[in-house]
Amino acid sequence: MEKTALGKTDLRIAPINLGGNVFGWTLNEQQSFGILDGFAGAGFNFIDTADTYSHWAEGNKGGESETIIGNWMQARGNRDRIVVATKVGSATSNLPKNVSKEHILKTAEESLKRLKTDYIDLYYTHFDDEVTPLEETLGAYQQLIEQGKVRYIAASNVSPARLTGSLELAEKEGLPIYKALQPHYNLVEREGYERDYAPVAEKYGLAVLPYWSLASGFLTGKYRSESDLGKSPRGQGVKQYLNDRGLAVLGALDQVASGHGSSPATVALAWLLHQPLIAAPIVSATSDTQLQTLIEAPGLKLTAEDLELLNQASA
Template identity: 65%
Template sequence: MKKRTVKNTGLSVAPINFGGNVFGWTLDEKQSFELLDRFFEKGFNFIDTADTYSWWVNGKGGQSEEIIGRWMKNRGNRNDLVLATKVGSETEEHGYDISRKHILKSVDESLQRLQTDHIDLYYTHFDDQQTPVEETLSAYDELIRAGKVRYIAASNVSPERLKESFKVAEEQHLPKYVALQPHYNLMEREGFEKKYAPLAEEYGLSIFPYWSLAAGFLTGKYRNESDLSKSQRGEGVRKYLNPEGLQVLKALDEISSKHHSKPATVALAWLLVHPLITAPIVSATSESQLETLFAAPELQLDHEDLELLNKASDFN
């Protein structure tokens, strides 16, 4: 499988990023290990998690990191993986927290749960809007110098704060973000394409979109309200059950039929054509879902396919 280079780094990743939010939530440890094994066996090497996953299960978080850590230790494959996790969880002091104190504490806790001595890509998960960007970047500088983190990235950071971060990093010789994790898919185009794509081009950022399948809507699993009860995540796609959403599903159905593929595979292949996108982040809870993801880098959409998808999902 052809790997892709994360811009401004020495990291080489397969074009699908396994989203670890399901580990410890909709998948128990045994199921998580089975899917991780299959993912790794097929030549994929990029795993994304966060210190807060899966806090919604018991209010603590860290379960996903713990499962990934035990899997890596058991398989002895840490050096064959590119591992991303995040910081910025809520604290009593001020909600989302990217202060120096919180970052230095959180990274050690993540490293312990992951049973590793370094994180390849460390994200600002949520911006607290009040910590000076200099403080945040200086903390990351400490971590990089200590060898605990290789590179830093951003998610859920406003365009304004992102620009400020690059300005401060340039002026004060602090680490720069190398990647961005935005909300982007066929149902959610406007925010990224208008606000973040220009910044990604300007600063040379690799893009790893989250919710690449619109919380499962782009699999075609949810086509009416009665379908929402099919999974724990069903209610999250209710907002897409409208004429625009059904139009996108119709286009996906047509193209997947043409290529003897699946709607989810087509939706991911559409993302992979985008010149700014390095690897979409996607979760899976079964081997059949994984196979759908594996097929995406192999699917070559033609001009007609892309035109149909772009027209169906146009936000203008």
């Protein structure tokens, strides 16, 4: 699998980012190892997780995903071949959003321990608390980078104003600057990213790594009526897409997939990869079949007619 630079960094990645949110939630450690082995075996190397995954699962406290990934890298002896992204700042049932210096430094140490590594390749502001001074957050990252514990930083759920402010401040004061952006972006969620974030990403050369690339599974085509929502634990999250526009997008995906002998999920990921600035869509897999759909996406070359059909349906 061909690997390219992740934006303005020296990290070399294959163009799909495996989402680790399911590790320790819908997959146990053994099952997670199977998905990770299949992903790496196909030539991919970029894994996404967070300090709080998978705290929402019954009996979990958070950090289970990082622990599984750390155990896998240790068991396979492949840390130097894997690009690991994790995050800080997300709220849990017990704690609010927090990107203070004290919290970042504490959480980074906890993540490093769970991941069984000395460094994090890409460290995200997962959710901005919107009260911590930008200088404080970036200063915490600067300390971690100087200590060799973090290589690069990125932003996810940060408002356009705070994101722009952070980028301007970093350039002005010589502080660490975000190198990547993880927005909510897919065929049924376009407006927020394209209107508010794409111009910022373009101006600052940010690599874009969309989350919920398959709209919580809606773009796989398995949810076509309310009776389908019970098919998985994430089913209720796609109810909002069961409308005329959402069904039109599924129709376009079906048509394009049929023309290529592919699947709607693979086409939806390929559409993202055809968009400007997109470096690697983030997508999770809980079975070998799902894993195969994302492995095939970089090799699917959509025609101008395919893209027009998908763009019109999702406009």
